[in-house]
Amino acid sequence: MKFVDEYRDPELAKRIAAEIARLSDGRPLKFMEVCGGHTHTIYKHGIEDVLPRSIDLVHGPGCPVCVLPMGRIDDAIAIARTEGVIFTTFGDMMRVPGSKGSLLDAKAEGADVRFVYSPLDALKLARQHPDRQVVFFAIGFETTAPSTAVTLLRARAERVKNFSVFCNHVTIIPAIKAILDSPDLRLDGFIGPGHVSMVIGMRPYTFIARDHHKPVVIAGFEPLDIIQAVYLLVKQISEGRAEVENQYTRVVRPEGNVRALEAMARTMELRPFFEWRGLGFITHSALKLRPEFADWDAELRYEVPGLRVADPKACQCGEVxxxxxxxxxxxxxxxxxxxxxxxxxxxxxxxxxxxxxxxxGRFSMAAERDHLRSLSQTP
Known part of the structure; x- marks a missing residue:
């Protein structure tokens, strides 16, 4: 990719959308974009307004912050409030509400909570403050897990014992399986996550096409990436195919990132089960530190409540x-x-x-409401 403009050409977008309309021929089709990054591209650039009305894009559990249950937030706050702890986290976790406030509230009440850009920043803090315990709040799908793995390997190599990880990494494939088994949602295909696929490759998605006969197209994050991914999905359906295709060839390789996968395998293993907001407990859907890294495991080092906390009744994040x-x-x-x-x-x-x-999405939201209203009034 030389220029971003190559992937934001409005005339090319219109031509691809016209071909989508021709291939779909008015047939209602529902595709799930699994990744939250795709969702933001769709609404930032008005992609739904370009696509035919018959194409419905729905959002999946591809936001790691969103799927973390309130109980795990409470656990993080409990660690952050422990005397002598510097608790580090990505900035978007600071305001996520638990049952009794957020990490930002804990910071306001005196806890030493700091946001960092990477786990290596947290390890640097541990070196700078040998008299304090530094904990890194590790979250994310397979996209961010390799950076946690590399940091753990470095901490062990350097024997930095005042550093630990509160591991909340989750894996995308079990979540997709749970969605496919959900009785209240019909899907015709998936726009596969680009950054996760950069790590895990294409092979893990084959069961979707083989067992569920749903096409998958791994996509990038520019507007034309997503529009082309929709075109490839519609093309597969029009031709009676269900395969895993890679639109994001400039980044994703079929085998993924082998070195990243090796680092993850050396430091982490699958949990027997893990709770997801909106999806409940899913087996083998999250990672924990291997026993060899017990000295750097915050879940073993600190006492945490470990309680399941229900979402507020007014909130419908689970359904979203x-x-x-x-x-x-x-x-x-x-x-x-x-x-x-x-x-x-x-x-x-x-x-x-x-x-x-x-x-x-305000304009798209209003247009969608008008569209639904017109359908309800059609005799």
């Missing part, structure tokens, strides 16, 4: 994460729940579907 409802269909969207006063995680995270709708 499963693609059952659109964000604006939530009862508190844009009223009680805004980016400034979030109730649910989908409104907090920069990758959250509700934040995307709120920040970019």
């Amino acid at each position: 994460l499963k693609g059952v409802i659109k964000p604006w269909e939530c009862k508190v969207f844009g009223t009680a729940c805004t980016p400034e006063t979030p109730i649910g995680t989908c409104m907090v995270s920069p990758e959250g579907a509700c934040a995307a709708y709120y920040n970019y």
Whole structure:
């Protein structure tokens, strides 16, 4: 890719959309973009307004901040409030609400909570403060897990014992399986996550095409990437195929990133089960540190509540994460729940579907409402 403009050509977008309309021939098709980054591109650039009305894009559980249950936030706050701890986290986790406030609230009450750009920043803090315990709040899909793995390997090599990781890395494939098994959602295909696929490659998605007969197209994050991915999905369906295709060839390789996968395998292993917001407990869907790294495991070093906490009754993040409802269909969207006063995680995270709708989707939301209203009034 030489220039971003290559992937934002409006005339080319219109031509591809016209071909999508021709191939779909008015057939209603519903595709899930698994990644929250895709959701923001869709609404920032008005992609739904370019595509035919028969194409419906729904949002999946591809935002790692959004799928983390409130109980794990409470666990993180408990560690942050431990005397002598410097608790480090990515910035988007600071305002995620737990049952009794957020990490930002804990910081205001005296806890030493700091945001960092990478786990290596947290390890640097540990070197600078040998008299303090530094904990890194590790979250994310396979995209961010390799950086945590490399940091753990370096911490062990340097024997930095005042550093530990509160591991909350999750894996995308079990979540997709849970969605495919959901009885209240019909999907015709998937726009596969680009950054996750950069690490895990193409092979893990083959079961979707083989066992469920749904096409998958791994896509990049520019507007034309997503429009082309929709075209490839519609083309597969029109030809009676169900395969895994790679639109994001400039970044994703079929085998993924072998060295990143090796680093993850050396430092982490699958948990027997893990709770996801909106999806409940999913087996083998998250990572924990291997026993060899017990000295750097914050879950073993600190006492945490470990309690399951129900979401606020007014919040419908779970339904949004499963693609059952659109964000604006939530009862508190844009009223009680805004980016400034979030109730649910989908409104907090920069990758959250509700934040995307709120920040970019007002005109699309109004158009969708008008469209649904017109359908209901059609005799």
